Amino acid sequence: MAQKLMALLSGHGVQPSAQRAAVAKYVLATDEHPTADRVFSVVRESFPWISRATVYNTLNLFVEKGLLRQQALTQGSVVYDPNTARHHHFIDETTGAIHDVPWESVEVCNIEALEGFDVTDYQVVMRGRKRRRRRS
Amino acid sequence: MAQKLMALLSGHGVQPSAQRAAVAKYVLATDEHPTADRVFSVVRESFPWISRATVYNTLNLFVEKGLLRQQALTQGSVVYDPNTARHHHFIDETTGAIHDVPWESVEVCNIEALEGFDVTDYQVVMRGRKRRRRRS
DNA sequence: ATCTCACATTAGAACCGTTCCAAATCGAGA
């Protein structure tokens, strides 16, 4: 598994290192849309000597190399999303949690016809409350 | 006109003052989605002795009273939008300019049917380049 | 008209997320 990670990194032109692997292991697999600071705390649990600057450097590098996307969805700080395919976002206003919404589950029409704008990318940003999962 | 502004403020439960009127005059009429700092600069041109803290206080008050909406559309800082009706946003990636897109000009389907989410609000966030206006 | 008190304003400090910097360290290839 660690092998796969390393391969993924080099495949994207990122020279592997222990620190980068530690960051990658968490941030490329999570669906919790962490802030840089959250990444720092989580990674430090298994890699206590990593520095904040390295986490920021690594996240920026991953974004530059296309392994991660930055999303400006909330006030205050950027979050990172390893899902680089097109998708939408749902923000739970009570918890602040951000959820991915599959591209196909929402249909957006007329974007191409918009007068005056060349739209190269778009997403629907939804807010509300996550419905409690009905017990099974 | 100044009268109308004052009436608008009191109508929303904001006790008027010279500073608040100066901020309102600009920020409630603009379509340029200014940051707090931009509001500060613009207002200071006609009201040089206003302080930064007052601008922040006033903007937060206006948001609280429903005169303004905060939008977290870009990295780094919040922008303010006096258009409190539902609408979408287009971000010009070359200039950073943010444009309102009328609610009716884009159609979004299936939002209500989304499994697991109670969506109370949503908008489409578009990115691209604003098409150069063809000369008339 | 005057007083008073709650509220508005202010400058500057504090805070938080992020980037910058210069020094130390590492590691791949010679």
Added chain:
DNA sequence: TCTCGATTTGGAACGGTTCTAATGTGAGAT
């Protein structure tokens, strides 16, 4: 083993925003 470029590091710096404590102001009571 050596060298040199890349990586990592702690801390300073920075930009945006909020906090704080002191001061100013105006609307209503008297």
